Structures are given as C-alpha cells and as structure tokens.
Amino acid sequence: MIDDTIAAVATAVGEAGLAVIRVSGPESFAIAGRCFRPLGPQKISLPDVPSHTVHYGKIFRRNRAVDEVLVSVLRAPRTYTREDVVEISCHGGTVPTKAVLETLLEQGARLAEPGEFTRRAFLNGRIDLTQAEAVADVIRAKTDLALVAANEQLAGKLSRRIESLRNELLAVLAHLEAHIDFPEEDIAPDDQTEMTGKIRRAIQSMDRLLVSATEGKILRHGIRAVIVGRPNAGKSSLLNCLLDQDRAIVSRVAGTTRDTIEETANIRGIPVVFVDTAGLRTSGDAVEREGMRRSLESAAKADLIIMVVDATRVADPEEAELTRQLNSAVRFTILNKIDLLDSGSEGSARVRSRPDVLPVSCLTGEGIETLKDAISEKVWQGGLAGGRAEVAINRRHQHALERARKASKTALDSLTAGRTLELVALDLRIATDAVGEIVGKTSTDDLLDLIFREFCLGK
Numbered sequence: 001m002i003d004d005t006i007a008a009v010a011t012a013v014g015e016a017g018l019a020v021i022r023v024s025g026p027e028s029f030a031i032a033g034r035c036f037r038p039l040g041p042q043k044i045s046l047p048d049v050p051s052h053t054v055h056y057g058k059i060f061r062r063n064r065a066v067d068e069v070l071v072s073v074l075r076a077p078r079t080y081t082r083e084d085v086v087e088i089s090c091h092g093g094t095v096p097t098k099a100v101l102e103t104l105l106e107q108g109a110r111l112a113e114p115g116e117f118t119r120r121a122f123l124n125g126r127i128d129l130t131q132a133e134a135v136a137d138v139i140r141a142k143t144d145l146a147l148v149a150a151n152e153q154l155a156g157k158l159s160r161r162i163e164s165l166r167n168e169l170l171a172v173l174a175h176l177e178a179h180i181d182f183p184e185e186d187i188a189p190d191d192q193t194e195m196t197g198k199i200r201r202a203i204q205s206m207d208r209l210l211v212s213a214t215e216g217k218i219l220r221h222g223i224r225a226v227i228v229g230r231p232n233a234g235k236s237s238l239l240n241c242l243l244d245q246d247r248a249i250v251s252r253v254a255g256t257t258r259d260t261i262e263e264t265a266n267i268r269g270i271p272v273v274f275v276d277t278a279g280l281r282t283s284g285d286a287v288e289r290e291g292m293r294r295s296l297e298s299a300a301k302a303d304l305i306i307m308v309v310d311a312t313r314v315a316d317p318e319e320a321e322l323t324r325q326l327n328s329a330v331r332f333t334i335l336n337k338i339d340l341l342d343s344g345s346e347g348s349a350r351v352r353s354r355p356d357v358l359p360v361s362c363l364t365g366e367g368i369e370t371l372k373d374a375i376s377e378k379v380w381q382g383g384l385a386g387g388r389a390e391v392a393i394n395r396r397h398q399h400a401l402e403r404a405r406k407a408s409k410t411a412l413d414s415l416t417a418g419r420t421l422e423l424v425a426l427d428l429r430i431a432t433d434a435v436g437e438i439v440g441k442t443s444t445d446d447l448l449d450l451i452f453r454e455f456c457l458g459k
C-alpha cells in the first residue's frame with residue numbers, strides 16, 4: 001500500500017509560459033486545498049469539486065499569494081497513477097515554480113523521486129513494465145519512427161505478445177506438474193509430443209521477438225556513420241549537405257578538417273550520428289597525423305562507413321589501401337563532385353553506371369536523397385516491415401528473453417531425453433520467470449529502481 005502523497009515539477013526547468021506541478025496520493029486534494037484560494041465567483045473547496053475539472057485561483061504561502069494558477073482535479077482511479085491527482089499549472093519561471101512546489105511540500109507532500117509517478121502507475125496495475133519503459137521512450141524519441149514504436153509499446157503490443165508467451169509456458173508447466181503429482185503413471189506419447197511442440201513454439205516466438213532487438217537499438221540509440229576519405233574529397237561538404245546546415249568548415253585547402261566533428265540527423269526516421277573526420281593521407285604535420293589517427297579510431301567504432309571519393313581524381317594507391325583497411329565494416333563509397341564531370345562524356349557515363357558507388361554532388365545536391373534511401377535500406381536490411389516497427393524490444397527485454405530461451409531449450413532437451421519431469425519443470429519455471437520479468441510479473445525492488453532511475457523528475 002502506498003500511503004504518502006508525492007509532488008514534483010513535471011515540466012522542464014527554465015523560463016517558459018507555463019510549468020506544471022503534479023501531486024499524487026491520498027492527501028492530494030487536502031494538501032492542494034490548503035494552498036489554493038479560488039478567484040472565481042463560486043466559493044469552491046478542492047476536495048469537494050467533481051473529478052476532471054479545472055479551477056482558477058491563487059496559491060498562497062503563509063498568507064502571501066505566490067502565483068496565479070489553474071488547478072486540475074483528477075479523482076482516482078481515472079488518473080495517470082490511479083491515485084488522486086492534482087495538476088497545478090503556474091507561470092513557467094524557475095522562482096514561481098519552485099515557490100508553488102515548496103508550498104505543497106510544506107503542506108505535507110513529499111518530493112517525488114525520478115519516475116515515481118510512473119512507478120506508481122505500474123504498482124497500482126494501470127500499466128506493466130514494458131509500458132512504463134515506453135513512457136520514457138516516448139519522451140526520449142529522437143525521430144517520428146521511434147515515436148511510433150514507443151507508442152505501440154505503450155499501447156500494450158509488446159505486453160500482449162509477452163503475456164501470450166508466458167501463458168504458453170505456464171500451460172506446459174501445469175501439464176508437467178499434473179504428471180509429477182502422479183509419478184506412477186507413465187507420460188503418454190501423445191502428451192509428450194504435445195508438450196515438446198508447445199515448448200518449440202514458445203522458443204520460436206522468443207526468436208521472433210529477439211530479432212527486433214536490433215530495431216529497438218537503432219530506434220532508441222541511432223547509429224554512427226563515419227565519413228572518411230582523402231583530403232579535399234568533400235567529406236565536410238557531405239556532412240553539411242546531410243545535416244542541411246553549415247556545420248563544418250569547407251575549403252579548397254587539403255587538410256581543412258583536423259578533428260572529428262559529430263552531429264545527429266534524422267535520416268528516414270533513423271537517428272544517425274554523422275562523424276566528419278580529417279582526410280587520410282601519408283604526408284602532413286603532427287596535428288594532421290593526430291587527426292588521421294582519430295579518423296581511423298572513429299571508423300573502427302562505426303556502424304556505417306561512408307567513404308568519399310573525388311570523382312575528378314584518378315584513383316590512387318593510397319586510396320586503394322585505405323579502402324582495403326576499412327573493408328570489414330558496412331560501407332558505402334560516394335563518388336563526389338559529379339557536377340564537375342562533363343555530363344556527356346564517356347567517363348561520366350561510366351561513373352554513373354557503377355553499381356558499387358553512389359554518385360553525388362554536394363554542390364548541387366544531386367544524389368543526396370538516393371544516399372539517404374541507401375542508408376535507411378542498409379540499416380534495416382529489409383528488416384523493418386512496411387517501414388514501421390511493430391515491436392522493438394530493448395536491451396533488458398533482450399537479456400530476459402535470452403535467459404528464457406536457454407532455459408526452455410534445456411527443458412526441451414531434458415523432456416526428449418526422458419529425464420525426470422521435475423528437472424524439466426525446474427527449467428521451465430526459470431523460463432517463465434524470465435519472461436514474467438519483462439512485463440513485471442516477477443520483479444524485485446532492485447529491478448524497479450534500475451528502470452525508474454532512468455526517468456526524469458516529475459514523470
């Protein structure tokens with residue numbers, strides 16, 4: 001039972017038109033009522049007003065008006081936390097916001113911990129753990145696509161898949177336990193086949209969910225794409241083009257970029273961190289050599305390498321060596337400055353028809369949209385059905401599913417090998433618990449602390 005009342009500022013700190021202070025718990029109306037004086041024609045008292053109504057008035061602290069506010073009164077259980085909730089909209093300055101919050105704390109509310117409102121929504125059974133995590137995903141979504149995925153999870157799509165998986169495992173477990181209770185009866189071949197079939201199907205659904213871990217990682221954290229190439233190839237120009245912003249210095253002097261420059265862009269719904277690097281060549285001074293070392297270091301950590309080649313230059317051995325060095329990673333070769341090629345020429349036709357390179361011009365923008373499509377295609381590798389993520393599990397879900405899969409596999413092997421049923425049941429129990437952890441059916445305080453610590457204050 002949760003018996004205290006919590007309060008926190010739910011909006012971001014700083015100057016804004018409005019700020020919202022949220023209060024939740026059994027004393028919400030009483031506490032807010034002691035600070036609030038209505039300014040309307042009717043003399044109302046907050047604890048008595050109907051649910052889901054808004055009231056105009058002032059917050060008073062020791063008989064001094066602190067701020068003019070609107071107070072929303074939301075009665076349990078139709079609220080975010082399923083508790084009585086009051087939301088106070090005040091002026092969005094740091095000082096009035098703090099004054100309103102402190103008034104509430106003086107009247108008996110306790111300052112909420114990060115994520116505590118959502119934690120209560122979970123503890124009171126309004127949402128499960130995957131939905132609680134989805135709230136954080138919605139807030140943090142970096143692209144529209146990430147938001148779509150977060151909303152699907154918030155709506156319970158992942159919850160339903162996990163629940164049905166857990167129910168399948170529980171059904172086998174119940175079946176097994178019935179046999180364990182009557183050890184003198186042999187397990188019928190039909191029963192055996194049915195149970196192994198069910199475990200196999202459960203493992204298959206785990207595999208299908210596990211595949212979405214990559215999508216989940218991409219949508220939540222994005223990918224790193226490092227732009228490399230010879231000096232003057234147009235790497236910084238490409239960065240600016242992709243960002244649609246004059247971020248890096250561009251000049252005709254070879255060796256302009258000396259340090260790595262990072263910036264995030266939204267490429268077809270994928271948050272991509274582009275890294276512009278110093279041009280790679282064997283000559284150059286100490287600073288340039290350090291720049292090159294950083295370029296190669298960045299390239300080694302990249303999910304995607306974009307190799308920029310100047311279309312007007314004949315390929316040189318150094319470039320070939322560079323290409324060889326970077327061969328292992330997922331890579332694009334961009335042939336830049338195609339605007340300089342004589343469009344009717346044979347050379348131009350040859351360049352444009354090469355299947356392994358993407359011709360672009362950072363000057364005219366030609367080929368840039370095709371490059372964005374190519375990046376998106378490469379990232380999803382055909383994995384994102386219809387351009388949207390139905391489920392996209394996070395790392396916690398992935399680890400739990402991997403544990404569940406391993407235990408289910410062991411259970412399946414024991415069952416087919418005719419080992420004692422207690423052993424099979426033991427492993428299936430481990431699998432069921434691991435699956436249950438994902439939605440919070442089996443959870444510890446430590447796990448909850450870990451999840452909600454990541455939340456912002458007031459959520």
Ligand SMILES: Nc1nc2c(ncn2[C@@H]2O[C@H](COP(=O)(O)OP(=O)(O)OP(=O)(O)O)[C@@H](O)[C@H]2O)c(=O)[nH]1
Nearest residue numbers: 231232233234235236237251255256257279362363
């Ligand atoms: N005509 C033409 N010029 C380009 C194009 N892209 C880049 N340039 C020019 O090429 C020169 C070098 O461009 P940068 O973007 O600075 O090249 P970089 O690869 O970052 O060079 P470093 O930082 O020195 O390694 C500049 O003068 C650009 O204006 C292009 O598509 N067409």
Ligand SMILES: [Mg+2]
Nearest residue numbers: 235236256257
């Ligand atoms: Mg540069």
